[in-house]
Amino acid sequence: MQRVLTAVQMREAEKAAQDQHGMPSGLLMENAGRALAEAARSLAGPGGRFTVLCGPGNNGGDGLVAARFLLEGGARVVVSLVGDTGKLTPEAKRNLQALEGFGESPRAFEVLPEAGPGDVVVDALFGTGLKRAPEGVFADAIGTVARWRRAGAKVVAADVPSGLQSDTAEPFSPCVEADVTVAFGFVKPAHELEPGASLCGDVRRVDIGLGGESTRAVSGAELFRVEEKDARDALPKRRADSHKGTYGHVLVVAGSPGKTGAAAMVALAALRSGAGLVTVATRAEALPWVMAHSPEIMGVPLPGEGPLGKGDLEALKAALEGKDALVMGPGIPRGPETGALIGDLLASVEVPAVLDADALNAVAEDLTVLRRAKGPVLLTPHPGEMARLWGRTTKDVQAHRVGVALNMATSLNVTVVLKGSRTLIAEAGGRVYINPTGNAGMATGGTGDVLSGVCGSLLAQGIPLPRAARTAVYAHGLAGDLMAQQRGLMGLIATDLLVGLGHVWVRWER
Numbered sequence: 242m243q244r245v246l247t248a249v250q251m252r253e254a255e256k257a258a259q260d261q262h263g264m265p266s267g268l269l270m271e272n273a274g275r276a277l278a279e280a281a282r283s284l285a286g287p288g289g290r291f292t293v294l295c296g297p298g299n300n301g302g303d304g305l306v307a308a309r310f311l312l313e314g315g316a317r318v319v320v321s322l323v324g325d326t327g328k329l330t331p332e333a334k335r336n337l338q339a340l341e342g343f344g345e346s347p348r349a350f351e352v353l354p355e356a357g358p359g360d361v362v363v364d365a366l367f368g369t370g371l372k373r374a375p376e377g378v379f380a381d382a383i384g385t386v387a388r389w390r391r392a393g394a395k396v397v398a399a400d401v402p403s404g405l406q407s408d409t410a411e412p413f414s415p416c417v418e419a420d421v422t423v424a425f426g427f428v429k430p431a432h433e434l435e436p437g438a439s440l441c442g443d444v445r446r447v448d449i450g451l452g453g454e455s456t457r458a459v460s461g462a463e464l465f466r467v468e469e470k471d472a473r474d475a476l477p478k479r480r481a482d483s484h485k486g487t488y489g490h491v492l493v494v495a496g497s498p499g500k501t502g503a504a505a506m507v508a509l510a511a512l513r514s515g516a517g518l519v520t521v522a523t524r525a526e527a528l529p530w531v532m533a534h535s536p537e538i539m540g541v542p543l544p545g546e547g548p549l550g551k552g553d554l555e556a557l558k559a560a561l562e563g564k565d566a567l568v569m570g571p572g573i574p575r576g577p578e579t580g581a582l583i584g585d586l587l588a589s590v591e592v593p594a595v596l597d598a599d600a601l602n603a604v605a606e607d608l609t610v611l612r613r614a615k616g617p618v619l620l621t622p623h624p625g626e627m628a629r630l631w632g633r634t635t636k637d638v639q640a641h642r643v644g645v646a647l648n649m650a651t652s653l654n655v656t657v658v659l660k661g662s663r664t665l666i667a668e669a670g671g672r673v674y675i676n677p678t679g680n681a682g683m684a685t686g687g688t689g690d691v692l693s694g695v696c697g698s699l700l701a702q703g704i705p706l707p708r709a710a711r712t713a714v715y716a717h718g719l720a721g722d723l724m725a726q727q728r729g730l731m732g733l734i735a736t737d738l739l740v741g742l743g744h745v746w747v748r749w750e751r
C-alpha cells in the first residue's frame with residue numbers, strides 16, 4: 242500500500258535515508274530535479290521555452306537542478322530566483338553555482354518573457370516547507386504563473402503546488418494550480434485529499450533514493466492510500482464446493498414507511514457483494530414494500546409501532562441469532578430511545594456491526610453507548626453526520642477530516658469511514674487510509690445505503706475490520722467510476738452502483 246507522508250515524516254525519511262543508506266542529501270535533490278526536468282520536457286510543445294521559478298528553500302534547489310538538466314538537453318531556459326537570495330539553503334546555493342557554470346544566471350521574474358502555448362513553467366517556489374500565505378513578491382510570482390497558464394502555458398509543480406499546504410491539502414490564497422505535480426519520494430496529503438488534489442493536476446510520484454516503504458516514519462498518524470490490489474486481494478475465493486452458508490448471513494435493520502427503498506438498497510448491495518443470505522428486520526407495515534423490491538430479500542417484522550426503542554431489543558436479539566453481520570440505520574424510525582437500544586444491542590451480541598445514517602444520529606446523543614459493544618463496530622458517517630457525532634459544524638469536520646476521523650476511531654475503539662470526496666477509513670490506534678475511487682456523480686441519495694450494504698456483506702463473509710471497510714469503500718467508488726462512464730456524472734443514481742459492483746467483481750475475479 243502506498244504511504245502518504247506529512248512534512249515532518251518526509252524530513253524523517255530524508256534523515257533515515259542519510260543515516261541508514263548513506264544517501265547524501267545533495268543526491269536526493271539531484272534525483273528530484275532530474276525527474277522534475279523530465280516531467281517539464283514531457284509537457285512542452287515543439288520549440289517551447291522553459292521558465293523556472295525558484296524559491297528560497299530546498300524546493301527552489303530542486304528547480305535549479307531541473308533548470309540545469311533542461312539546459313544540458315539543449316532547451317531554451319530562463320530561471321528566476323524569487324525572494325532573498327541571501328537566504329538560500331546550502332544545497333540550493335551549490336546548485337545555483339552549478340547552474341551558473343552552465344552559463345545561465347537567474348533574473349528577476351518581473352523581467353521574464355511572457356509564456357504561452359507550448360511553453361512550460363516550473364513552479365519551485367515552495368514545497369513542504371511552506372509556513373504561511375505567500376505575500377509580496379511571492380504572491381506576485383504565483384499570480385504571474387496563473388496568467389501564463391491562462392495564456393496556454395503548462396505548469397509543472399515541484400513536489401507541491403506553491404501555496405498549497407502539504408499536510409492539510411488546504412490552499413492559501415494565492416496558490417499555484419498545476420497541470421502536473423511531481424511528488425518526490427512519497428505522496429503527501431496535499432496530493433491525495435481535496436481540495437489540494439484538484440490543484441495538483443496529474444500527480445507523478447518519483448523515486449529519489451529515500452528507500453521506499455522500508456523507511457519507516459514514526460511521528461504522528463500513519464497515512465496510506467488504498468490501492469486496488471489491496472482491495473482485490475481481500476476478497477474471499479468462491480470455492481466450487483461452497484454453499485450459501487459459506488458466505489454469511491447479513492441482518493439489515495433499516496427502512497420505514499416512505500423509506501423502504503433505503504432498506505432495499507442496503508439488502509441488495511449486500512446480496513450483490515457476495516453475502517449468502519440477507520434478512521431485513523423492519524416495522525411490519527414497511528416490510529412487504531421492502532421485500533417487494535426483490536425476491537432474494539428475506540424479512541422479519543418488528544412488532545410494535547413508531548420509533549425503534551428499548552421495546553425492540555428482544556426481537557432484534559432474536560433476529561440476530563445465526564447472523565454474521567449487522568447493518569443498522571438507513572431509513573429507521575428514530576426516537577428518544579433509539580440510541581440506548583443500539584447500545585444494549587451491541588452490548589449483547591458479538592457480530593460485527595455497521596452503523597449508518599439515523600443509527601449514527603441516534604448514538605450521537607450519547608456516544609458512550611458504543612464503548613459497551615462486544616463485537617467490532619464500523620461507523621460510516623457523511624460529514625453532516627460526523628458533525629453531529631463530534632458536536633461541531635460540518636465545515637469544521639471538512640477542515641480537519643483526518644484528525645476528526647482518527648480521534649473518533651481511537652476514542653471509541655471503532656473503525657470510522659468518513660465519507661465524501663476521498664473517503665477516509667480510520668482505525669483505532671493511528672492508521673488512516675485514503676480512498677482514491679469515486680466521483681461527484683455519487684453525490685445522490687442512496688449511495689451511502691449501498692456502501693453500508695457492501696460493508697456488511699464483506700464482514701459477513703469473514704473479512705475483518707478495518708480491511709473489510711477499505712475494500713468496500715474502494716469497490717463502491719470504483720463501481721461509481723465504472724457506471725459514470727455509462728450514465729455520466731449527472732445521470733448516475735444509487736441503484737446503478739448495484740450494476741457497477743458487478744463490473745468490479747468481474748474485474749477482480751479475473
Ligand SMILES: NC(=O)C1=CN([C@@H]2O[C@H](COP(=O)(O)OP(=O)(O)OC[C@H]3O[C@@H](n4cnc5c(N)ncnc54)[C@H](O)[C@@H]3O)[C@@H](O)[C@H]2O)[C@@H](O)CC1
Pocket residue numbers: 251252254255269270273296297298299300301302303328330366367368369370371372373374375376379399400401425426449451
Ligand atoms: N525531504 C526530502 O527528502 C527532500 C526534499 N526536497 C525538497 O525540499 C522541499 C522542502 O524544502 P524546505 O524545507 O527547504 O522548504 P521549502 O523549499 O518548501 O520552503 C522553505 C523556505 O521558504 C520559506 N517560507 C515558507 N513559507 C513562506 C512564505 N509564505 N513566504 C515566504 N517565505 C516562506 C521558509 O522560511 C524557508 O526558507 C520539498 O518540498 C522538496 O521539494 C528535495 O530536494 C529532495 C529531498
Ligand SMILES: [K+]
Pocket residue numbers: 300364365366367368398399400401402403
Ligand atoms: K512547488
